[in-house]
Amino acid sequence: MIAGDIEFSDELQSYIDEWSKKEGGLVMMLHRIQNEFGYVPRAAAEKLSLISGIPLAKIYGVITFYHFFKTTKPGKHRISVCMGTACYLKGSQELLEEIRSILSIEPDEVTDDGLFSVDEVRCLGCCGLAPVIMIDDEVYGKLTKEQLPDIIAKYRSL
Amino acid sequence: MVNVKVNGIPIQVAEGSTMLEAAKKAHVKIPTLCYNPDLSPWAACGICVVKIEGSNKMLRSCCTPVAEGMNIITNDPELVQTRKTVIELILSTHPNDCLACPRNQACELQTLAQEFGIREQPYTKMVRDIPLDTSTGSLILNPSKCIRCGRCVEVCQQMQGVWAIEFLGRGESIRIAPAADVKLGESPCIKCGQCSAHCPVGAIYENDQTNLVWDALMKDGLDAKTCAVQIAPAVRVALAESFGLPPGTDLTGKIYTALRRLGFDAVFDTNFSADLTIMEEGTELVHRLTEALKGGMQQATADHSLPLITSCCPSWVDYMEKYYPDMIPNFSTAKSPQQMMGAMIKTYWAEKAKIDPAKIYSVSIMPCTAKKFENSRDETMYSSGYKDVDVTLTTREFARMIKQAGIDFLNLPDSEPDSPLGPYSGAGVIFGATGGVMEAALRTAYFLVTKEELKDVNFTAVRGLSGIREATVHINGIDLRVAVAHQMGNIATVLNEVRRARAEGRETPWHFIEVMACRGGCIGGGGQPYGATDEVRKLRIRGIYDHDEKREYRCSHDNPFIKQVYEEFLEKPGSHKAHELLHTHYREKPLYLK
Numbered sequence: 001m002i003a004g005d006i007e008f009s010d011e012l013q014s015y016i017d018e019w020s021k022k023e024g025g026l027v028m029m030l031h032r033i034q035n036e037f038g039y040v041p042r043a044a045a046e047k048l049s050l051i052s053g054i055p056l057a058k059i060y061g062v063i064t065f066y067h068f069f070k071t072t073k074p075g076k077h078r079i080s081v082c083m084g085t086a087c088y089l090k091g092s093q094e095l096l097e098e099i100r101s102i103l104s105i106e107p108d109e110v111t112d113d114g115l116f117s118v119d120e121v122r123c124l125g126c127c128g129l130a131p132v133i134m135i136d137d138e139v140y141g142k143l144t145k146e147q148l149p150d151i152i153a154k155y156r157s158l
Numbered sequence: 159m160v161n162v163k164v165n166g167i168p169i170q171v172a173e174g175s176t177m178l179e180a181a182k183k184a185h186v187k188i189p190t191l192c193y194n195p196d197l198s199p200w201a202a203c204g205i206c207v208v209k210i211e212g213s214n215k216m217l218r219s220c221c222t223p224v225a226e227g228m229n230i231i232t233n234d235p236e237l238v239q240t241r242k243t244v245i246e247l248i249l250s251t252h253p254n255d256c257l258a259c260p261r262n263q264a265c266e267l268q269t270l271a272q273e274f275g276i277r278e279q280p281y282t283k284m285v286r287d288i289p290l291d292t293s294t295g296s297l298i299l300n301p302s303k304c305i306r307c308g309r310c311v312e313v314c315q316q317m318q319g320v321w322a323i324e325f326l327g328r329g330e331s332i333r334i335a336p337a338a339d340v341k342l343g344e345s346p347c348i349k350c351g352q353c354s355a356h357c358p359v360g361a362i363y364e365n366d367q368t369n370l371v372w373d374a375l376m377k378d379g380l381d382a383k384t385c386a387v388q389i390a391p392a393v394r395v396a397l398a399e400s401f402g403l404p405p406g407t408d409l410t411g412k413i414y415t416a417l418r419r420l421g422f423d424a425v426f427d428t429n430f431s432a433d434l435t436i437m438e439e440g441t442e443l444v445h446r447l448t449e450a451l452k453g454g455m456q457q458a459t460a461d462h463s464l465p466l467i468t469s470c471c472p473s474w475v476d477y478m479e480k481y482y483p484d485m486i487p488n489f490s491t492a493k494s495p496q497q498m499m500g501a502m503i504k505t506y507w508a509e510k511a512k513i514d515p516a517k518i519y520s521v522s523i524m525p526c527t528a529k530k531f532e533n534s535r536d537e538t539m540y541s542s543g544y545k546d547v548d549v550t551l552t553t554r555e556f557a558r559m560i561k562q563a564g565i566d567f568l569n570l571p572d573s574e575p576d577s578p579l580g581p582y583s584g585a586g587v588i589f590g591a592t593g594g595v596m597e598a599a600l601r602t603a604y605f606l607v608t609k610e611e612l613k614d615v616n617f618t619a620v621r622g623l624s625g626i627r628e629a630t631v632h633i634n635g636i637d638l639r640v641a642v643a644h645q646m647g648n649i650a651t652v653l654n655e656v657r658r659a660r661a662e663g664r665e666t667p668w669h670f671i672e673v674m675a676c677r678g679g680c681i682g683g684g685g686q687p688y689g690a691t692d693e694v695r696k697l698r699i700r701g702i703y704d705h706d707e708k709r710e711y712r713c714s715h716d717n718p719f720i721k722q723v724y725e726e727f728l729e730k731p732g733s734h735k736a737h738e739l740l741h742t743h744y745r746e747k748p749l750y751l752k
Binding site: 042045046055056057058059060061064065071 | 324
């Protein structure tokens with residue numbers, strides 16, 4: 001077990017203590033873990049398994065079923081590319097490929113400097129601005145791939 | 159009871175029965191693929207669809223309960239076409255390499271494709287290229303062949319309580335794998351192989367090591383090996399199935415002859431070393447019990463000397479070391495019969511036959527995939543100074559060797575095993591069935607305590623297929639309480655009771671516990687011929703007890719060859735020499751190595 005390698009905040013610990021006693025609390029607990037760490041580290045999953053008695057295999061079954069849960073540490077800046085219907089039709093696939101090519105990363109990878117990771121998401125709720133990407137909490141709409149290098153460069157120097 | 163019709167045939171079935179069960183009772187076959195009678199229905203594949211008269215809706219018969227008065231239609235052109243489409247869709251994601259597949263001619267998907275006359279592949283082929291997982295040495299996982307039926311996951315999690323594998327991912331990327339995609343050998347897997355016995359296709363199968371045995375048998379000149387072989391109790395009542403005979407057919411005599419014709423120089427029987435196990439384990443039981451009677455049962459419970467727990471099953475040992483390490487002191491230190499025989503072959507027999515043990519190649523034929531792992535599980539498996547058992551083959555691999563050699567197996571003359579590591583008592587045979595080790599131990603423990611022979615050696619209370627069985631046996635004023643559990647998922651109840659008694663300072667509920675990882679015991683082992691259901695298991699078990707009844711000696715301590723081995727070599731049960739060769743130890747293991 002590598003559960004000893006990770007510390008939970010008091011808040012997270014008491015949340016898990018409460019929810020691990022309830023039927024169907026796994027997803028709730030995983031949400032809180034991802035909030036705290038930005039992803040679900042292996043050690044956190046093992047620690048959760050130990051506390052709750054839920055087998056690690058089941059926890060991973062759930063983590064890998066939902067796209068929302070991440071098993072790798074995301075970059076400092078998280079780029080979300082909307083693949084919802086409107087954005088997709090407006091060429092977001094091309095944006096996604098261009099971003100990955102600028103950053104030279106594959107899906108689920110983080111850039112070597114740890115600055116960027118890219119997620120595909122379903123509908124950011126502003127279809128009128130399609131195609132849309134989000135970087136951290138900032139929304140960029142009506143994008144063309146030519147605008148991408150400048151936008152990304154801005155975050156490199158942040 | 160509920161009255162229904164199946165294709166117009168009236169039939170009465172119990173309330174809550176599924177349509178599939180009703181059809182079976184009416185002798186109507188509904189084709190199935192993901193369904194397996196050992197498991198709760200999962201309704202993954204859609205092959206078993208049926209209709210109810212008056213409706214066009216298709217229902218999955220494996221999981222739909224019957225209702226009074228319904229007429230179940232299992233067969234019409236639309237149903238046949240639907241089933242065909244399902245098969246074609248599954249085949250579109252399945253490799254076309256039947257000829258080189260370990261399940262060729264024993265594959266449930268292949269059989270369906272044949273029965274439904276699939277001649278074309280109308281859908282675009284999308285086979286995923288996922289590497290093999292060979293990390294356990296016992297089992298090989300080939301996720302590219304997986305049809306996502308879910309049987310192995312159900313088996314591993316629900317039947318066995320091991321939780322080594324799970325469905326990871328979703329949609330196209332869904333796959334069977336251990337948590338975090340670690341290898342099977344780094345996961346909690348106990349190598350029981352029940353996944354391989356339940357997989358309908360070639361996605362999980364035993365690691366075939368027949369080539370190693372062929373090589374050893376073929377070696378010549380200076381490299382030549384004396385090849386010794388042992389055959390486990392449960393193999394003899396299941397091997398016949400691989401040659402078209404019913405389960406439970408006992409072909410022991412033909413097996414010895416076949417082994418000699420394959421080229422083995424010495425043919426021994428694991429039943430003999432099962433007798434040896436009983437001498438060692440029975441002595442250990444009597445010793446622990448005697449001490450407990452002096453020091454008090456609560457004390458014996460607190461300091462883990464009782465209950466004594468059997469240790470012949472390597473999957474159970476692996477499970478205990480990972481999930482219940484606090485029970486380590488409760489475990490019998492006696493090695494399994496396979497390993498005892500291995501040690502005796504390369505020491506006692508080598509000496510007696512004047513053969514250099516370095517030149518002996520020791521093979522075991524087992525109903526079990528975990529035995530492949532056991533033969534090198536720690537340094538005590540090398541107690542002769544060499545690897546005590548060089549290679550372990552499952553019943554399935556053994557059947558293939560017989561076929562490869564062109565042996566007309568069913569028409570072979572019977573023969574006897576070689577002495578003195580061959581002849582055995584009935585107690586040795588029943589090791590193959592759940593409750594058998596317990597019964598064999600009781601037969602001898604009774605003698606060790608009372609110095610008298612039992613009038614009736616049959617302890618029928620510990621026999622049968624219910625998950626946990628209990629009995630109280632009166633020996634010389636002692637009420638010996640015993641429990642038998644089989645199918646790994648059933649054991650937690652028993653062990654948690656023991657833990658609770660210990661925590662509360664009470665006396666253990668049982669003095670002696672037998673555990674076997676597979677349903678039915680070794681006769682239902684993960685390396686046995688495919689298709690074990692409870693009907694099959696019951697027939698195999700009957701074969702085992704019939705064999706026991708026919709033996710001249712029914713108790714291990716009465717076996718004259720056991721007496722000889724102790725007189726000539728081992729001195730007495732529990733002696734220093736016996737401990738060196740026939741006992742082992744256990745250590746706590748992490749659930750995950752990575």
